[in-house]
Amino acid sequence: ERYVMITHTQGTDPFWPVVEKGGRDAAEDIGVEFEYNFAPSGDMSDMARLIESAAATQPDGLIVSLPDADALGGAIRAAAESGIPVITINSGLESSKSVGALMHIGQPEKLAGFAAGERAMAEGGTKALCLNQEAYNTALVDRCQGYFDATGQELNMIDVSNDVSQIKTRTAAALQADPEIDSLLAVGPHVCEAAAAAVKEVGAQIHLACFDMTPGVINLIKDGDVAYTIDQQQYLQGYMPVAVLHLYNTNAGMMPGSNIPSGPGFVDASNAAAVEVQAGVTR
Amino acid sequence: MSDTTKNSAERKEADRLQSGGLLSVLKRRPEAGSFLVMLVAVIVISFASNGNAFNPLGLKNNFTVISQFGIIATGACLLMIAGDFDLSIGSMIGFAGMSMAMMLKWGLPFGLGAATPFTAFLLTLVMTLAIGWLIGTIVVRSKLSSFIVSLAFLFFLRGVTEVSFRLINQSTQISGLQDFKETSWFAAMFGGQALGWFYDTWFALGGNINRAGNQWVTGFDARFLWWVGLSLVAYIVLSRTQAGNWIFATGDNSESARANGVPVDKVRISLFMFTAFCATLFAACQVFDTNTADAAKGNLKELEAIAIAVVGGTLMTGGFGSVIGIVFGAITFGLVANAVFFIPSIDGSYYRVFVGVVLLTAVFLNESVRKRITGGL
Amino acid sequence: MSDTTKNSAERKEADRLQSGGLLSVLKRRPEAGSFLVMLVAVIVISFASNGNAFNPLGLKNNFTVISQFGIIATGACLLMIAGDFDLSIGSMIGFAGMSMAMMLKWGLPFGLGAATPFTAFLLTLVMTLAIGWLIGTIVVRSKLSSFIVSLAFLFFLRGVTEVSFRLINQSTQISGLQDFKETSWFAAMFGGQALGWFYDTWFALGGNINRAGNQWVTGFDARFLWWVGLSLVAYIVLSRTQAGNWIFATGDNSESARANGVPVDKVRISLFMFTAFCATLFAACQVFDTNTADAAKGNLKELEAIAIAVVGGTLMTGGFGSVIGIVFGAITFGLVANAVFFIPSIDGSYYRVFVGVVLLTAVFLNESVRKRITGGL
Amino acid sequence: MAEPLIRTQGLTKKFGPFTALNGIDLEVYKGEVLALLGDNGAGKSTLIKILSGVHQPTAGKIFVEGAEMKFASPRDASNAGIGTVYQDLAINPLMSVTRNFFMGRELYRGVAPFGLLDMTKMDEIAHAEMVKIGIDVSDPRQAVGTMSGGQRQTLAIARAIYFGAKVLILDEPTSALGQKQQMGVLKTMMRVRARGDIAIIFITHNEIHSQLVADRYTFLALGEVIGGGAKADLEHDEIRRLMAGGSDIGDLAKELQDIQAE
Amino acid sequence: MAEPLIRTQGLTKKFGPFTALNGIDLEVYKGEVLALLGDNGAGKSTLIKILSGVHQPTAGKIFVEGAEMKFASPRDASNAGIGTVYQDLAINPLMSVTRNFFMGRELYRGVAPFGLLDMTKMDEIAHAEMVKIGIDVSDPRQAVGTMSGGQRQTLAIARAIYFGAKVLILDEPTSALGQKQQMGVLKTMMRVRARGDIAIIFITHNEIHSQLVADRYTFLALGEVIGGGAKADLEHDEIRRLMAGGSDIGDLAKELQDIQAE
Ligand SMILES: Nc1ncnc2c1ncn2[C@@H]1O[C@H](COP(=O)(O)OP(=O)(O)OP(=O)(O)O)[C@@H](O)[C@H]1O
Ligand SMILES: Nc1ncnc2c1ncn2[C@@H]1O[C@H](COP(=O)(O)OP(=O)(O)OP(=O)(O)O)[C@@H](O)[C@H]1O
Ligand SMILES: O[C@@H]1[C@H](O)[C@H](O)CO[C@H]1O
Numbered sequence A: 001e002r003y004v005m006i007t008h009t010q011g012t013d014p015f016w017p018v019v020e021k022g023g024r025d026a027a028e029d030i031g032v033e034f035e036y037n038f039a040p041s042g043d044m045s046d047m048a049r050l051i052e053s054a055a056a057t058q059p060d061g062l063i064v065s066l067p068d069a070d071a072l073g074g075a076i077r078a079a080a081e082s083g084i085p086v087i088t089i090n091s092g093l094e095s096s097k098s099v100g101a102l103m104h105i106g107q108p109e110k111l112a113g114f115a116a117g118e119r120a121m122a123e124g125g126t127k128a129l130c131l132n133q134e135a136y137n138t139a140l141v142d143r144c145q146g147y148f149d150a151t152g153q154e155l156n157m158i159d160v161s162n163d164v165s166q167i168k169t170r171t172a173a174a175l176q177a178d179p180e181i182d183s184l185l186a187v188g189p190h191v192c193e194a195a196a197a198a199v200k201e202v203g204a205q206i207h208l209a210c211f212d213m214t215p216g217v218i219n220l221i222k223d224g225d226v227a228y229t230i231d232q233q234q235y236l237q238g239y240m241p242v243a244v245l246h247l248y249n250t251n252a253g254m255m256p257g258s259n260i261p262s263g264p265g266f267v268d269a270s271n272a273a274a275v276e277v278q279a280g281v282t283r
Numbered sequence B, C: 001m002s003d004t005t006k007n008s009a010e011r012k013e014a015d016r017l018q019s020g021g022l023l024s025v026l027k028r029r030p031e032a033g034s035f036l037v038m039l040v041a042v043i044v045i046s047f048a049s050n051g052n053a054f055n056p057l058g059l060k061n062n063f064t065v066i067s068q069f070g071i072i073a074t075g076a077c078l079l080m081i082a083g084d085f086d087l088s089i090g091s092m093i094g095f096a097g098m099s100m101a102m103m104l105k106w107g108l109p110f111g112l113g114a115a116t117p118f119t120a121f122l123l124t125l126v127m128t129l130a131i132g133w134l135i136g137t138i139v140v141r142s143k144l145s146s147f148i149v150s151l152a153f154l155f156f157l158r159g160v161t162e163v164s165f166r167l168i169n170q171s172t173q174i175s176g177l178q179d180f181k182e183t184s185w186f187a188a189m190f191g192g193q194a195l196g197w198f199y200d201t202w203f204a205l206g207g208n209i210n211r212a213g214n215q216w217v218t219g220f221d222a223r224f225l226w227w228v229g230l231s232l233v234a235y236i237v238l239s240r241t242q243a244g245n246w247i248f249a250t251g252d253n254s255e256s257a258r259a260n261g262v263p264v265d266k267v268r269i270s271l272f273m274f275t276a277f278c279a280t281l282f283a284a285c286q287v288f289d290t291n292t293a294d295a296a297k298g299n300l301k302e303l304e305a306i307a308i309a310v311v312g313g314t315l316m317t318g319g320f321g322s323v324i325g326i327v328f329g330a331i332t333f334g335l336v337a338n339a340v341f342f343i344p345s346i347d348g349s350y351y352r353v354f355v356g357v358v359l360l361t362a363v364f365l366n367e368s369v370r371k372r373i374t375g376g377l
Numbered sequence D, E: 001m002a003e004p005l006i007r008t009q010g011l012t013k014k015f016g017p018f019t020a021l022n023g024i025d026l027e028v029y030k031g032e033v034l035a036l037l038g039d040n041g042a043g044k045s046t047l048i049k050i051l052s053g054v055h056q057p058t059a060g061k062i063f064v065e066g067a068e069m070k071f072a073s074p075r076d077a078s079n080a081g082i083g084t085v086y087q088d089l090a091i092n093p094l095m096s097v098t099r100n101f102f103m104g105r106e107l108y109r110g111v112a113p114f115g116l117l118d119m120t121k122m123d124e125i126a127h128a129e130m131v132k133i134g135i136d137v138s139d140p141r142q143a144v145g146t147m148s149g150g151q152r153q154t155l156a157i158a159r160a161i162y163f164g165a166k167v168l169i170l171d172e173p174t175s176a177l178g179q180k181q182q183m184g185v186l187k188t189m190m191r192v193r194a195r196g197d198i199a200i201i202f203i204t205h206n207e208i209h210s211q212l213v214a215d216r217y218t219f220l221a222l223g224e225v226i227g228g229g230a231k232a233d234l235e236h237d238e239i240r241r242l243m244a245g246g247s248d249i250g251d252l253a254k255e256l257q258d259i260q261a262e
């Protein structure tokens, strides 16, 4: 048995190696072959081509993240129609069925952003700003959008770049430009770390929520600088589909009765210490 | 004392030149280097993928990727032969994709009503050609290096694309468009399939069967045909027409070309428009295939286009290159981009490593070929 | 019939040249164009940000970004004056950052034990200089265009960085390292603060107070000092030393320079090593400041570095440029990249639009200045 | 004398603050060789670049056979019958002999500019024309860059002669040539002159060459015409004085001898 | 005769399959002007590029004052006392006159290559040396690109003379120059020759010039030495024949006359 996983990343996002590890661990536990891949340009059409080439190698199952159902749908549908079982992961819950996938494991970005926003409002936030390191990355924009949907405000997002120094200086600049901002969402862990430094510099009282985890982010949560980070428990997004596909292929089409929501989970002061060792590895 | 003076009347200029055999003639084709690199890529990938890379779907898929590379590299190549660069190709792809998808979703600008695939494409093409014209005109008039002018447009066009997405569309991605290629022959021309007979025949001969027992692949992507057509036209224009001679002349020594009556400025501006056309074609094939566009589309494609042109034997400084070389270069690059798939032990992060290695190798080979042809210029 | 022959003995060569006043002398400094653009940027941003862009923190932060740009643009500028390009700067930054952070986390290679900031920096510098040497040597030996050789390294180094992160580190990011700048003076030299007296004085004079009523900012980022130092050294070397004359000579006409005894190859290779040094310095300042590194670090910085060099008045084709111009260019770019965020009504997606516009404007101005100086070459 | 083939009136050219030409009046007649002489930087190349449409004059007029003309591009000048061999921008080194020869004036079948080239015929002509002026290129498809400096100059001359209609302008055509080729060029110039319908403007720093072929002289210095006249009316020493921009030049051989003797 | 200053033995240079030089033996003596003559493409420039360290020979040896030398770079040749003015690679147009003049041999205080330049002194010297050979540049800091072709050549010559130690090589130094400057160069050559300790290798296609200054001749054709000898021993016609690569050349003036008469 051979399973192929393809996800959307330019290869630099620390989120995905955890998913990949989930898949690899599952494959090893079960005793099957596993391959992971991504289109380094980040362009959805390139990813569609990649899905097609994966289908051409005739694997026993495909695991695909689905940030853009229109762009990827054709390739996935064709694979499914040619008899390859497909499971979608991460984003794309809404379209999973329509592209011909068996099921979806993950968490829609908007929903995760929404959860983060709801809690921020509950914890006293009034005016928010979203820090996005790749303003053209739709998955990341969705998080910001979800967050603002929950707060009932117009989307207010800035492109902080991927340069850690500029993330900090741009965040500080934006906070000074509008002193009423009291809550921030950082949609990536390196953005989270730099934003925390910026908040300190400006000397403001700011509710900072983040996405994903690194040891640095955990430390910030423990120190009280970051309120919480959204944990999609993406290890599940890698592990589960391999297990499910294996059972599907070897047990006469055995399938769970519904999609598996892997998150959103919150990591905050209450559980930070517990997940610390796993941050960036299996969480 | 006068030295003895040898009589040299019998010696001829030709005596100074060693001549070689057939192999050395072949080695002197400008495409020799890129052909060799391609050969290695094809052989390695055939073996490493157990032939999967060339099974029905693999073949189709490889040619889709190759065609995309080929389309933009052809534009980059002709422009480079004329001595210019266009770093805005990638951003132009993003801009064109955004423009078409946005019109299809929100209607034509200036209240011109709903868009059809045809009007969306046409209006977009008018805009991109105008931008190409603008870039070319700035380069020609200002005498600034095209590298820097098009670098400004790399930033500018990507920025405009992002801003438009966010202001007009409120999202960096457009989705939920109908599948135009089902209803419009024009959309199908770009986003549909072509050469179905090839796969039908393959099926009839007993191959091309999927796991469900049906015909697996039904045709190549339409962009394959566009690429073949574009390459053919570019080949003829470049090597057999007056325009082709002007392109070479402009890139080799534009002052001399101008002084001899070649309309150097027009040639250069036209070629900037041609790369804009190639970028638009690229975007149209993707938009009408997937019915989406996003702000990242085409990211960094300009560097790949230039890399392929160079792998294909185009000289960075202009005046030398061949469309056949670009075909080989696109095949090599397409295979390498997909190789990560057909070779299980590597993943996408190796792509850039390979690209670097292929680029350097090809360029070395090409250089030695070129020296042989041009006498070391 | 013989025409009357005027006596021209009184006319002099100098009579053919109109002379101008002081303003025309100032307008003939190579930095005139970049100075003007900077002036406009500073004024516009001061007003639009209500002065916030230059409050204590704004000043510090702007200079952090400016310094970063300045450091790599200085490298790019000197290299460009010598007629070469380095497209691998960004990937080199990523590679250097990865290397330092990885050593700090996992220890030195070859079982050399744990790394200190000093050993991690040193070993990394040895590697990056070696790569710079390799790029330079390939360029010089092969006579290939440096654009294409360094493009290959852009891909290759980024690929190697990613692959290393994924293979060794199992993640594309390193974070949660201890804060070395607290314990190591060496780390503090790059990641710490400098010129504290400036802010202390400001505080003593009654300014620089934060929301809680205490002293707000305590110093500039250390990289500000590095940038100032680097610019100073580069300025002296370029305009006042023999090495500087060699750099100009190499870029202007390398054949002639070589024939006159300028060690052209050594000059070029040294400058590739210098850009590698600048990239490493850039990475060290970031790594020791934030104690993190990721695979995307430095992405596309090469294009920004080249853009700044050009905005600063460096000629794309070599032989002409000035370090003072680079200082102005870095300030302009730094402000556009950072200070626009002080303007509430503008969001970050406009950044690239601005970059494109600034680039084009500056380049036009510079060109007219240069023509005046060099008589239209 | 009849209507001049080319006449300029008050031609002035400024490069920014620098006055390269200052009110040049020039006349060239059918069938004659006009030597345009002057010191380095006198403005000779600038003048002929204006006549060839490469530069546009700052002021002044050009008349071809009495009719005023404006040359916006080299093409315009070429169409008006002015064929030029440039001192410094003659050749495209990476292109073949044939492609260089026909550059900008290719033979093609079909619609310009996408007409198909008639390479066979162009190869034949290029080869034949090169032979005529003394160079036998073995392969007209070889890159011009593989030829020596003199061979390149020869190609440019052959081309200009082949396409050169009413006026042929040669800017230092012999300066880089070997003896044999220098003579070839001078002979060709005389052959063209013998046809009687073509005017030749010949720029050179070689006094001997100018005396061998010129019918009339015009001398430039510091951007202005400082003299001129028919060959018969000018003394040898006067020519040398004017070529040098008006300064007196003694007996060179003697001066050189003196240096040796010192 | 004494030990030659420079002697080459069997120098051969191949560019890929092409043999540019084939076994050149050459001798140059102190205080003499050796004219190196030959048709276009004969290999003259290639030969002097080898002597100047720009090219490395495929085979053969170079002796300077009897000692065998290998020149890995122009610097080596320069250090061995060979100063060269190149036909085609003389000048850096964007740099100032002074910086061009001292390029590669700057005056500086401190440690090479980071020593501080002594610009004032360099400006003075450059200006003075240019005046010596007949050009008065108003501002030695102006870019060389603003000067005319001839002025540039003059700069290169002044520079070579100023730094030129034992052997001065001039590759067609007069071909682009006006009369006045041509003479200036010839005079300067004679002045250098008069010192008695310097040898000059002079390449030209101008027969008159070669006769005015040369003591001895060496003729190249198709990459080989086809003849040579002292000025006294060579007939005028023989020189012209050999310059043209060995083909006979008739009376040019007469031939030209004939064309006219036809
Ligand atoms: N494009 C230009 N921009 C500025 N100055 C120029 C330009 N072209 C020529 N000049 C200047 O105009 C003057 C005349 O130059 P031109 O080349 O016409 O002289 P010339 O008589 O042909 O000299 P030569 O005998 O050396 O070829 C020179 O001083 C030259 O520097
Ligand atoms: N780098 C090179 N690569 C290949 N061939 C070369 C190279 N340099 C010179 N040649 C060839 O070697 C031959 C001799 O050239 P060279 O320049 O030495 O001639 P020359 O005697 O100086 O001629 P001219 O009088 O025209 O200057 C020519 O055929 C030339 O094309
Ligand atoms: O959920 C993932 C990751 O969090 C990543 O950071 C970007 O892509 C999203 O879809």
Ligand SMILES: [Mg+2]
Pocket (backbone or CB within 6 Å): D044, D045, D046, D087, D171, E149
């Ligand atoms: Mg001239």
Ligand SMILES: [Mg+2]
Pocket (backbone or CB within 6 Å): D149, E044, E045, E046, E087, E171
């Ligand atoms: Mg020569």
